[in-house]
Amino acid sequence: MSEQRPAGAAAADRLPVLKTHKVYVGGRFPRSESGRFDRALGPDGTPIANICRCSRKDVRDAVTAARAAQAGWAGRTAYNRGQILYRIAEMLEGRSAQFETLLAAGGTAPDEAAIEVQAAVDRLVHYAGWTDKFQQVFSSVNPVATSHFNFSILEPMGVIGVLAPESPLLGLTSAVAPAIAGGNTTVVLVTGSQPLPATTFGEVLNSSDVPGGVVNVLTGRSDEMLAPLAAHRDVDGLLLCSPDPDVARSAEIEAVHNLKRVAVRPHEDWTDVQSPYEITDLQEVKTTWHPIGS
Amino acid sequence: MSTTAAPVESPPIDAVGVEERVARLCSRSIKKEAKLQALHLTLSMIDLTTLEGADSEGKVRQLCAKALQLHAALPDLPHVAAVCVYPALVGVAKRAVEGSGIHVASVATSFPAGQAPLEIKLLEVRKAVEAGADEVDMVISRGRFLAGDLAYTGDEIASVKEACADAHLKVILETGELGTLDAIRRASDLAMRSGADFIKTSTGKIKPAATMPVVLVMLEAIRDHYLRTGEKIGMKPAGGISTAKDAIRHLVMVRETLGQDWLDPDLYRFGASSLANDVLRQIVKQRSGIYQSFDDFSL
Numbered sequence: 080m081s082e083q084r085p086a087g088a089a090a091a092d093r094l095p096v097l098k099t100h101k102v103y104v105g106g107r108f109p110r111s112e113s114g115r116f117d118r119a120l121g122p123d124g125t126p127i128a129n130i131c132r133c134s135r136k137d138v139r140d141a142v143t144a145a146r147a148a149q150a151g152w153a154g155r156t157a158y159n160r161g162q163i164l165y166r167i168a169e170m171l172e173g174r175s176a177q178f179e180t181l182l183a184a185g186g187t188a189p190d191e192a193a194i195e196v197q198a199a200v201d202r203l204v205h206y207a208g209w210t211d212k213f214q215q216v217f218s219s220v221n222p223v224a225t226s227h228f229n230f231s232i233l234e235p236m237g238v239i240g241v242l243a244p245e246s247p248l249l250g251l252t253s254a255v256a257p258a259i260a261g262g263n264t265t266v267v268l269v270t271g272s273q274p275l276p277a278t279t280f281g282e283v284l285n286s287s288d289v290p291g292g293v294v295n296v297l298t299g300r301s302d303e304m305l306a307p308l309a310a311h312r313d314v315d316g317l318l319l320c321s322p323d324p325d326v327a328r329s330a331e332i333e334a335v336h337n338l339k340r341v342a343v344r345p346h347e348d349w350t351d352v353q354s355p356y357e358i359t360d361l362q363e364v365k366t367t368w369h370p371i372g373s
Numbered sequence: 374m375s376t377t378a379a380p381v382e383s384p385p386i387d388a389v390g391v392e393e394r395v396a397r398l399c400s401r402s403i404k405k406e407a408k409l410q411a412l413h414l415t416l417s418m419i420d421l422t423t424l425e426g427a428d429s430e431g432k433v434r435q436l437c438a439k440a441l442q443l444h445a446a447l448p449d450l451p452h453v454a455a456v457c458v459y460p461a462l463v464g465v466a467k468r469a470v471e472g473s474g475i476h477v478a479s480v481a482t483s484f485p486a487g488q489a490p491l492e493i494k495l496l497e498v499r500k501a502v503e504a505g506a507d508e509v510d511m512v513i514s515r516g517r518f519l520a521g522d523l524a525y526t527g528d529e530i531a532s533v534k535e536a537c538a539d540a541h542l543k544v545i546l547e548t549g550e551l552g553t554l555d556a557i558r559r560a561s562d563l564a565m566r567s568g569a570d571f572i573k574t575s576t577g578k579i580k581p582a583a584t585m586p587v588v589l590v591m592l593e594a595i596r597d598h599y600l601r602t603g604e605k606i607g608m609k610p611a612g613g614i615s616t617a618k619d620a621i622r623h624l625v626m627v628r629e630t631l632g633q634d635w636l637d638p639d640l641y642r643f644g645a646s647s648l649a650n651d652v653l654r655q656i657v658k659q660r661s662g663i664y665q666s667f668d669d670f671s672l
Contacts, residue, residue, distance in 0.1 A: 307664060
């Protein structure tokens with residue numbers, strides 16, 4: 080009576096196994112503590128997946144994870160950070176087809192999707208190269224009038240809160256890569272209309288030797304998550320990738336509590352947003368006056 | 374004061390039942406105003422502790438300064454119950470907190486191992502009390518207790534109690550070394566019958582320390598002792614309680630096991646070094662609505 084199916088053959092009536100898109104915090108993939116979810120929609124408005132709708136407590140937990148990871152990440156050699164960024168690029172390249180599918184599901188034309196994935200891989204390689212070079216380029220020995228050896232070096236700010244751009248993959252990598260290249264750890268709020276590439280990018284990071292907590296990816300709504308992140312006293316800097324001046328302004332107001340540095344990136348097209356200054360904008364300059372004999 | 378002439382009959386402990394009860398109590402949600410009250414109560418119950426080989430007079434004075442003023446911007450906070458130091462530093466602590474109502478507690482009896490002759494332990498207790506200790510935290514001889522020599526352990530506690538004179542005696546069971554909940558219950562009963570004013574889980578030098586199941590077993594021993602004798606014995610979990618969340622869970626457990634009377638620094642203490650700052654962090658968060666950084670809190 081029981082019908083034998085030949086091994087390896089797919090049944091036409093098979094139910095596909097859909098993926099649960101979870102968030103990425105501290106090297107793990109939890110759901111939101113709130114238990115809430117939103118629907119990610121395709122270009123025609125049909126639901127394509129459920130995503131976590133994170134709360135301020137998820138933001139709090141992500142900042143704790145980022146803080147815990149920060150000293151270890153900054154303490155790695157710049158060369159090792161470069162290797163790990165390059166590893167992310169390798170893993171992303173290997174999963175190009177999956178990301179092209181995700182981008183296409185979100186409404187990107189197939190040929191553009193392929194170009195965007197390639198550009199994201201190249202962007203990671205670009206910053207992988209800079210990790211052990213920007214110090215030489217941007218540090219300085221300063222002439223002073225007294226008998227001091229005076230020099231300025233760059234140090235990571237610490238924990239950076241990132242409001243991820245609408246551009247779901249290239250924008251995301253263009254924002255996160257320079258932040259972590261310089262030894263920062265990040266809490267990334269994904270609030271755009273295409274969150275699926277970001278949740279899957281968490282899986283790429285998790286399989287790329289990136290220590291847990293260096294990049295934390297939360298999905299949800301900007302009006303719930305941005306204010307607590309911007310006000311959080313354990314966050315040292317903000318990278319706001321939004322063309323909406325009101326969003327940037329309100330976050331900057333929240334950021335005054337501990338005088339966070341705020342960098343605003345209003346780009347909608349991220350093709351050319353690639354520069355070592357993206358790294359240095361998330362660095363603090365430390366200047367040392369060292370007395371010398373005459 | 375009773376010695377242990379009468380055999381201690383402790384009921385067997387249902388370890389699975391204890392775990393389940395703890396899990397149920399941990400699921401309580403304490404928020405907003407109730408949370409703030411719990412946080413304030415927690416602060417007033419803390420024995421601010423430093424027990425390091427590297428402790429110096431300066432370190433103890435700094436700890437006392439912290440005890441006197443937990444947060445510069447929040448003057449309406451309660452002060453901690455006590456500072457807890459080694460006997461050699463009791464005098465320094467006593468001078469630093471004089472007149473504030475903060476007690477000075479001292480560990481004694483060859484803390485943390487307790488492996489010294491009894492005369493030396495008693496001398497250490499007397500020296501600590503002489504130097505001004507209001508409370509003495511002793512360790513029991515776990516080796517003798519585990520070997521089944523309950524009479525020795527009971528007499529040891531009674532002798533230390535005598536040496537304490539007016540000082541309060543807290544008896545550290547070092548539950549991490551006792552192995553089973555049954556042994557912890559037996560040690561609790563023994564300590565209370567031998568003159569302990571408080572029973573305390575751990576030295577803080579051994580993991581695991583004050584886990585919830587261990588504390589629940591000890592609280593139930595205190596409850597049974599109270600029902601039998603009418604005597605209220607205090608409880609001090611120490612070691613491993615470093616977050617406000619843990620502390621509130623403990624308070625829930627105390628309230629549910631022993632009742633309102635024990636929600637008082639005279640009968641319940643937290644032995645902790647880093648708990649105070651997390652509680653302060655939560656209080657500031659609760660008042661301001663902004664998540665805080667540990668960098669903003671001293672010590």
